[in-house]
Amino acid sequence: MNEDIKVVLIGAGRIATHLGKVLLGSGVKIKQVYNRSLGAAKRLGETLDCQYINQPTSIDLNADLYIVCVSDQAIESIAAQFSFLDQKDKLIVHTSGATPGKVFEGHFRRYGVFYPLQSFSTEQEVDFQAIPICIDANTQADVQLLQGLATGISPKVYAINDEDRKLLHVAAVFVNNFSNHLSALMDQWLTAEQIPFELLQPLIQMTAQKLEKQSPATAQTGPAIRGDIDTIARHLDVLAEKKPELLPLYKWMTRSINPNLLPE
């Protein structure tokens, strides 16, 4: 079915690159890549073996879907710039978890969201089979069109409205950005103390892997959930001596895991 869908990519960054490749692999016809910078458009256009352009007026008017893969801040102005596509009754979507689909309202009558819930890095190859795709559109027919497209690249397709996606994006920040930052804080600290951070590597992997089979609540271990106040007291001493700026975080987390501990 994806063979019938003609797509134009607006943007040529990480998401456009990963998404373009996997869509192409699923049989979608990528008609063009647009990017303000012709160099970036060319790079991705050559990768995907399609036209590349840097003038909005050169855009192909015969695609079925225009996928906006730009930073959150730029989506609205792109919507305005390409609003002439609405005269051709075209469907436009963006790939952002943080921006509502309604950003297109006023510029487009047919709009939606095609949000792969993952953190993309340039270097790493992406296995879309494992990535949930959250789709939304303002008509049921377009939800179905996006559903078809998404199903071609991942078995995990979810219809998620603006309200729920907003919440999901906050949650992604907690489990991805904040969790990674915990590791960054420990890396900084251990390295300064000349203890190899690699010692924590297997534990970090195991922490994530456990959640493939258990809920986080049942996977919880450690002094806080055990109510082990002696160990916690020792930890507070270490932090007070060596890393006092982390005391508020340690206390907040400990109380959140076990509200009976550390009364204020």
Next chain:
Amino acid sequence: MNEDIKVVLIGAGRIATHLGKVLLGSGVKIKQVYNRSLGAAKRLGETLDCQYINQPTSIDLNADLYIVCVSDQAIESIAAQFSFLDQKDKLIVHTSGATPGKVFEGHFRRYGVFYPLQSFSTEQEVDFQAIPICIDANTQADVQLLQGLATGISPKVYAINDEDRKLLHVAAVFVNNFSNHLSALMDQWLTAEQIPFELLQPLIQMTAQKLEKQSPATAQTGPAIRGDIDTIARHLDVLAEKKPELLPLYKWMTRSINPNLLPE
């Protein structure tokens, strides 16, 4: 070389079980399992095909190493109870990251630590090849004995003194317990909002996997590190409306990732 080492396990819980199995597999002779409860001693004794006892006086006096695998709170009283082994000049170690080796001082002349840096669950099989073993002892000869034992079960053996291990244990709490708790908080919230938590699964796995190849500092993504104040403002609105108790954590983390953001 491990074929020559005779071990008695004191304790029959999760760590004793996992460690007993892998030591046995590496050729170590497990002489006995001691546990206060005979039932638990029997269960592990039968698994390891060795004697099981619940009386300290029945302990085998001819082992080379006595490994105390009990909760942190119980280590000191175990040390006192078995201090008669010191008359035979025996080496005793515990498996705890949180308790200093010095806990044995006053009861034993030869003591140390054999700490597998991992979070063990009963259900899950453990691949010791991936687990760092932190060893320490109060004589160089015993450091070498423990090194030999550890090398038989894992390629990742580190000599870590009490001071550094204390710090490492705090760090393990951050990257394991606190990171898991971030997932638990999100699971609670999403489930209450009838959004499937499984949507975040692949992101959680990817977050950990990235650290196999990159440092956490270079792996950091998200609105805070980008300085994307519009997205952060939207997140703060969502939290203020739906989950105000998480606002302090969100703000702390955001400021910690990017000190230029959210001035107090």
